Amino acid sequence: MSTNVLTPERVRAVAVAPRSALALAWSDCLVLTGRSLRHLTRNMDQLIQTFSLPIILLLMFRYLLGGAIKTDQTYINYVISGLIVISAGFNLTSTVIGVTNDMRNGIVERFRSMPVLPPSVLVAHVAAAVLRTFVSATVLIVAGFLVGFRPDAGPLEWLAVIGLLALFATALCWVAVILGLLAKSVEGGSGYGLILVFLPYLSSALVPTETMPKVLGTIVRYQPVSAIADAVRSLLTEAPAGNSIWLALVWWAAILLLAVPTAARLFRRRALG
Amino acid sequence: MSSEYAIEARGLAKSYGDVHALRGVDLYAERGSMLALLGPNGAGKTTVIRILTTLLIPDGGTATVGGHDVVRAAARVREVIGLTGQEMSVDGLLTGRENLVMMGRLFHLGKAAARQRADDLLEQFDLTEAAGRQARWYSGGMRRRLDLAVSLITAPPVIFLDEPTTGLDPRSRQGMWEVIRKLMADGTTILLTTQYLEEADILADRVALIDGGGVVAEGTPGDLKRRIGSERIEFQFATDDVAEKAQLLVGGAVLHGNGLSVPAADPAEVRHLINRVADAGFDATGLEIRRPTLDDVFLTMTGQTEGATL
Structure with a gap:
């Protein structure tokens, strides 16, 4: 245990040149997102939620329940968009727990005593989710x-799906963050x-x-989860869009705009408490 | 004046509703010294630390750390302090090394520098072997060392240690003292909170005794101990009545039921006091001689108002 490693000169020598506040905030968010993603590989629950559960649900609805549900198109074409929405929900349980954990165990407290922008923690949780x-x-x-899903979407439709899902996932993640902040315990x-x-x-995720x-x-038809499931389905397959795309956009943009400031x-209130 | 002190607080006050957590706390720590904040649970120690580390805004009073005002120049304060709290504030799912590298990056060290610094600290804190293990599997002592290592990444000139040894076994506690001594040798200013008088006695230059949201006594550990004597005699008598009568024979005694706790300056006085009680015809049914604890300090300091004298 030598003492020279502690000298401020040594640390200053290795410290990077000063950057703008924006660059620092960006760097904080990246580092913390890396942390949240690393959690994925350390946590059996999260691995199951992210990789196995979607497959189990897919097989269950394709072979076990699907035969009994009547839809205009093949049931696998119907249900994929619903399962995407459902697995988003599963993934978010670990966001809720992660946020609760961070608020409880003192790590946010530590960040607040450091030159870190504290809300970066929340942004990182959302990005990772x-x-x-x-x-x-x-x-x-x-x-x-592999089990019969046949989308008829062109490149534009795929891009639209990615955009819609990004909006939906981001908004839902902020809702998960709110639940995590509200929870008194893990x-x-x-x-x-x-x-x-x-x-x-x-919702209409699994059944018409x-x-x-x-x-x-x-x-059920007009609630936000149905809107996103219907919109993604209409983009990926021959299902009629109706007004679901606009409905999904309005719903989830509104949820996002409400959730972030909340x-x-x-x-701020929890961290200062 | 402010340049002499790395930590300076005047009249700090903080209330939560009707509860006055702090009512006018004054504290001073000279550069390169250690000030220990002693007090029981709920005395306000952690509130003081939270204010000085910019986590909490006081209702009244002012404080500077490293010459920067903790409210108006909070960002500057954060650049010169390290904080190790009571709870484990490292990420249990990350390994020891990953924690240090991540925190280094959050202190805005470059990638290579953060890795280098992490390795230095792991070695210095005897964690190299455990560096690749997730922190949640660490022992209590290892966690505290990792936690402390994190707060030393930037080698800050002022460090706050909030009960760094609470809950540690004696060997881990010794290890922690070792590390703290090294920091002091490097010229770091340290504010330490503890429930153990012994710890403050061994490490601190000055001690502030805090209770009920205020500083009840302040001085060197020697000062404080002299005020309550270096030895403590515990008498047990057959009845409360006998204990009360025996109390009149000795000074500064604290009565509890049929027990009587008496301070003594040195072993000679211990013998003298025991003889005096025995010669007066009070037969003790039990007798114990021990070192004074923080409890004694408090019982004595707060007992003063009830008529006991030192």
Whole structure:
């Protein structure tokens, strides 16, 4: 244990040249996103959520339940977009828990005592979760091909799908961040996470709304999760778009615009508490 | 005046609703010295640390750290301090090395520099072997060392250690003291909080005793100990009544039921006091001689208002 490693001169010698505040904030976000992604490889729950669960759901709905559900197109073509939405919800339970953990165990406190922009932590959680959602979606689409999924989307439609899913995932991630900030404990956090898991089941993600009772069907048809599932389905397959793309855009843009400032306010209050 | 002190606080006050966590705390730590903040749980130690490390804005009073105001120049303060809190504030899912590299990058060191610094610190804190293991599997002592290593990445001139040894086994505690001594030898100013009088006694230049949100006593560890005696005699008597009568024979004694706790300056006084009680005809049913603890300091310091004298 030599003491010379502690001299400030030594550290100053290796420190980088001063950069602009924006460059530093960007660097903070990148470093912390790297951290959140690294969690993925360390955490069995997250690996299962991101890789295995989508495949299990796919096989279950393709072979176990799919035969009994009547849709205008092949059920696999119908259900892929729904499963993408559902797996986004699964991926977010770990975001809720991750945020709760960070707020509870003192690491945010440490960041606040450092020259770090504290909200970078939240931005990093969102960025990592959006990436995980895209990984799950890719897994689903590739596995879907193997079991009969036949999209008829051109390059423009694919781009539109990516854009819509990015908006949806980002907005939903900020909702997950809010739940994480609200949770008083990690156990509570995983309880809140279930909301995100359950919401897609009350939508047109897995089954058409036509066979539902009239009132329920109407509510379900226009809720935000149905809108995104319908919009992605219409872009990927021959399903009619109706107004689902606009509905999805408006819903999720509104949710994003509401969720970010709410999360920011909660974060400030929690962090200063 | 402010240039002599690395940490200077005047009249710090903080309330949470009706609860006055701090009511006018004054603290001074000279450059390169260690100030220990002693107090029981809930005394306000952590609140003081949180204010001085810019985590909490005080309701009243002012404080500077490294010459920078903790409210108006918070960003400057953050550049010159390191903080090791009570909780483990490292990432349990990352390895020891990954934690240090990440924190180095967040202190805005370059990639190569952050790696170099991480390796230096791992070696210095005896963590090289465990560097590739996830921090959640570390022992209590290893976590604290990693935590401390993180706060030393930029070799800050002022370090806050919030109960760095609470919950550690004696060997880990010794290891932590070792590290803290090295920091002091490097000229770092340290503010340490602890519940252990012994720890402050061994490490600190000055001690501030904090209770009920205020500083009750301040001085060198020697000063404080002299005020409560270097030895402590615990008498047990057959009844409360006998204990009360025996209390009148000796000064500064604290009564609790049929027990009587008596301060003594040195072994000679211990013998003298025991003899005096025995000669007066009070037969002790139990007798123990021990070193004073923080409890004694508090019982004595707060006992003063109730008529006990030193």
